[in-house]
Amino acid sequence: MGLDRFPDRSNWFVPDASMQGPFAPIHREIEAHDLEVIGELPDDLNGMYVRNGPSPAHGPHGKYHWFDGDGMLHAVHIQGGKASYRNRYVLTEGLRAEREAGRALWPGLKDRMPEGALPDDAMKNVANTDVVFHNGRLYATWYRGGAAYVMDPFTLATLGKLEHDPRLVGLQISAHSRVDEHTGEFLFFAYGNRPPYMHFGVIGADGALKLLQDVPLPGPRLPHDMGMTENHVILHDFPLINNPAALEAGRYSLEFRQDWPTRYAVIPRAGGAPKWFEFEPRYMLHVANAWEEVNARGETEVVMIGTPYAMPRGYDGSLDVRRLLFTIGTQGTDYEMYQWRMNLATGEAREGVVDDILNTEFPMINMGWQGRKNRYTYNVLMGRPRTLEQPHFAGLVKYDLQTGGAVACHPGEGFWFSEAPFAPRDGAVEEDDGYIVGFVWNGLAERSEVWVHDAKDISAGPLARVIVPQRVPHGFHSCWVRQAQLDAAQAA
Numbered sequence: 001m002g003l004d005r006f007p008d009r010s011n012w013f014v015p016d017a018s019m020q021g022p023f024a025p026i027h028r029e030i031e032a033h034d035l036e037v038i039g040e041l042p043d044d045l046n047g048m049y050v051r052n053g054p055s056p057a058h059g060p061h062g063k064y065h066w067f068d069g070d071g072m073l074h075a076v077h078i079q080g081g082k083a084s085y086r087n088r089y090v091l092t093e094g095l096r097a098e099r100e101a102g103r104a105l106w107p108g109l110k111d112r113m114p115e116g117a118l119p120d121d122a123m124k125n126v127a128n129t130d131v132v133f134h135n136g137r138l139y140a141t142w143y144r145g146g147a148a149y150v151m152d153p154f155t156l157a158t159l160g161k162l163e164h165d166p167r168l169v170g171l172q173i174s175a176h177s178r179v180d181e182h183t184g185e186f187l188f189f190a191y192g193n194r195p196p197y198m199h200f201g202v203i204g205a206d207g208a209l210k211l212l213q214d215v216p217l218p219g220p221r222l223p224h225d226m227g228m229t230e231n232h233v234i235l236h237d238f239p240l241i242n243n244p245a246a247l248e249a250g251r252y253s254l255e256f257r258q259d260w261p262t263r264y265a266v267i268p269r270a271g272g273a274p275k276w277f278e279f280e281p282r283y284m285l286h287v288a289n290a291w292e293e294v295n296a297r298g299e300t301e302v303v304m305i306g307t308p309y310a311m312p313r314g315y316d317g318s319l320d321v322r323r324l325l326f327t328i329g330t331q332g333t334d335y336e337m338y339q340w341r342m343n344l345a346t347g348e349a350r351e352g353v354v355d356d357i358l359n360t361e362f363p364m365i366n367m368g369w370q371g372r373k374n375r376y377t378y379n380v381l382m383g384r385p386r387t388l389e390q391p392h393f394a395g396l397v398k399y400d401l402q403t404g405g406a407v408a409c410h411p412g413e414g415f416w417f418s419e420a421p422f423a424p425r426d427g428a429v430e431e432d433d434g435y436i437v438g439f440v441w442n443g444l445a446e447r448s449e450v451w452v453h454d455a456k457d458i459s460a461g462p463l464a465r466v467i468v469p470q471r472v473p474h475g476f477h478s479c480w481v482r483q484a485q486l487d488a489a490q491a492a
């Protein structure tokens, strides 16, 4: 008796919203060339758009959460006016074990953890969150922090974990790291449930681990991204935590400590003691950019811009913590563009809204300007959510941080965008001389497409739409790899 009388549920189709429609997993790994294009791909757009996202290979144990699915890379290579597509699973250790077993082995985010196990040990690293290009390889990373998986950029084959240095073994590397195109360095942080709770590391252009240092925090935190300037990184300590008692009991329960500040650590990229700055309590997933400015008194200020959650307030102006946690916990989309300024000479901390009219997230920039004062960011425009846990990425917005202007592209009902990186035009000089490239689910034609916009005028609509030969499930982060980077990787 007991559970044995129930059949194995692992291959059942569980009718969860995050498993249906354009969210539904795909299992075929295909390669297709000379794809149909509506419009014309520009001759000076050469490189590869890669996006990561969940596509669960097996039915879940119980409830499915969108974030649980096995990572799958989708790559669209554009060269000489032609496009090709390829998709491959990130062959993680967990997926390997589940394929062998023929069913799901790990619990998901909505499941109860095994007795006494801390979640970091109990969940499967699905490497489904971000993808970056470094040292001739793609790295697929996970939002909860775990080993980064190294992938071949040409075949998308999984080559193993980013653990070539013993000091990297066991580190829970964050979803979001920063690759500096000017130095070729991979700047990352790792975090977890055990002291010191955070590490900062640098892998050089040659792949060697140059630096790994502790960043002690008062307790376990849920950071997601980091900022980098030419000389510093900015690491995050937000007052959003897993409730410690719930964690002990094997559950997740987000807690927002509005009596705690937001704290940012500014750390020299060469290593050294963090300089901490305190701000209003907030929570942010994604940084748009950070840079250093010298003010009129000759003092250096570190500036960071990103898209934190808007802070919902009650009638009396006080923070509505329940609503904030509901928004965060259900993939609600309510964001604003915001900036923080940290004076390294005086310790002064200032902050303020950049834009709280448009609701945007997933900020992308010209990576040549990363760490330097930039003018433009390209964000996903959030639509009004129709159901819980199904955010609608309704369009794109180009912000001009110099004028405060913004231009949106929003083709109307039925279209669903994805994070869209900036692809510089061959020989580009100006910051916005290039294209915005990203998947769009065309719900009217029921197919996935790649839309290529002229970054100088996204309001004109796409210059070209590449028809992808299979549906690309909604996913998370992406990058653009220039053809020159691919050529260098091929030659190496």
Ligand SMILES: [Fe+2]
Binding pocket: 129, 175, 176, 224, 285, 286, 477
């Ligand atoms: Fe993210």
